[in-house]
Amino acid sequence: MERVKVGDKEFTISISASHIQQRVADVAAQINQDFKGERPLFLAVLNGSFVFAADLLRHITLPCEISFVRLASYQGTSSTGKVQKLIGLTESLKGRTVIIVEDIIDSGLTMKELLAMVQAEAPKQVRIASLLVKPDNLKVDLDIPYCCFKIPNDFIVGYGLDYDGEGRNLPDIYTVVPDSL
Numbered sequence: 026m027e028r029v030k031v032g033d034k035e036f037t038i039s040i041s042a043s044h045i046q047q048r049v050a051d052v053a054a055q056i057n058q059d060f061k062g063e064r065p066l067f068l069a070v071l072n073g074s075f076v077f078a079a080d081l082l083r084h085i086t087l088p089c090e091i092s093f094v095r096l097a098s099y100q101g102t103s104s105t106g107k108v109q110k111l112i113g114l115t116e117s118l119k120g121r122t123v124i125i126v127e128d129i130i131d132s133g134l135t136m137k138e139l140l141a142m143v144q145a146e147a148p149k150q151v152r153i154a155s156l157l158v159k160p161d162n163l164k165v166d167l168d169i170p171y172c173c174f175k176i177p178n179d180f181i182v183g184y185g186l187d188y189d190g191e192g193r194n195l196p197d198i199y200t201v202v203p204d205s206l
Contacts, residue, residue, distance in 0.1 A: 029199055031182050031192040036199035040174060045156075045184055045198065046080065048173040052154060053084030056124065056171060060087055065122040067091040067154075070139065071113075073128030076185035076193070077156040077173075081126060091126075092116050096139050111142050118146035124171075128185050129157040131178075133165040140167075156184070157198075 028037050056065075064087065069078035071093050082091055094113040123143055130136050136153065143151050154171035162178045182188045183195030192199075 026197075028202070029182075029192075029195065031188045031195075031199075034188060035202040036182055036192075037202055038197050039176075039179075039181065039200040040184075040198040042184070042196040045173070045196075049077065049080045049156075050084050052171045052173055053081050056081075056154065057084075057086050059170075060122060060124075063122050064088045064090070065124050066116060066118070067124050067126050068114075068143070069093050069126040070128070071095045072193070073185045073187065074126050074156070077128055078126045081154065090116070094139075096135060096142075111139065114142075114146075118143060118148040121148050123148045123151045125151065125153050127153065127155040129159070129181075130155045130167065130169060131159050131162050133163045133167050136167055137165045157181070157186075 026038070028035060067078065067082065067089060069075065069091060072095070075093070078091065082089070092114065094111055096111050125136070125139065125143065127136060140151060152171065153167065153169045155169055156173045158169055158172045158175050159178050160175050180201040181198055182192035182201070183198045185193050186198070187193045
């Protein structure tokens with residue numbers, strides 16, 4: 026499908042499912058190489074990262090664990106700028122290698138808050154793996170060593186990302202058609 030309608034907006038394909046799968050495999054290969062001999066804990070941020078996290082973990086050959094947390098700052102098509110409390114972290118992070126798995130890093134404010142929360146638990150090291158990064162919209166400096174795609178500051182949907190709860194099930198990533206905003 027070249028175009029889809031999600032809610033009241035129309036979207037056009039911007040990243041194909043096959044291109045996504047190739048980049049996810051590439052990022053996983055880099056993680057496998059960088060953490061050889063370690064047993065990392067992947068900390069996937071819900072709801073958006075669940076598809077990326079599942080596909081990423083299928084390519085990880087290291088012994089590892091995964092846990093899911095929730096930390097949201099989005100509503101509709103834009104960030105609210107208000108980070109909510111971290112929910113769901115039950116594993117001890119002390120002395121562990123933690124890889125935060127995120128669907129998209131937009132302003133970076135949510136990630137900065139999450140990093141502070143994770144660092145407070147005294148992990149050995151923390152790295153970020155993000156499906157998408159919007160470098161032109163970042164408001165804070167972040168080290169994101171595992172990034173599948175850098176994208177413009179457009180609103181997107183699909184492959185786990187939603188528009189008001191819909192569209193997460195689309196296998197491709199779509200960009201909103203400007204005249205439907």
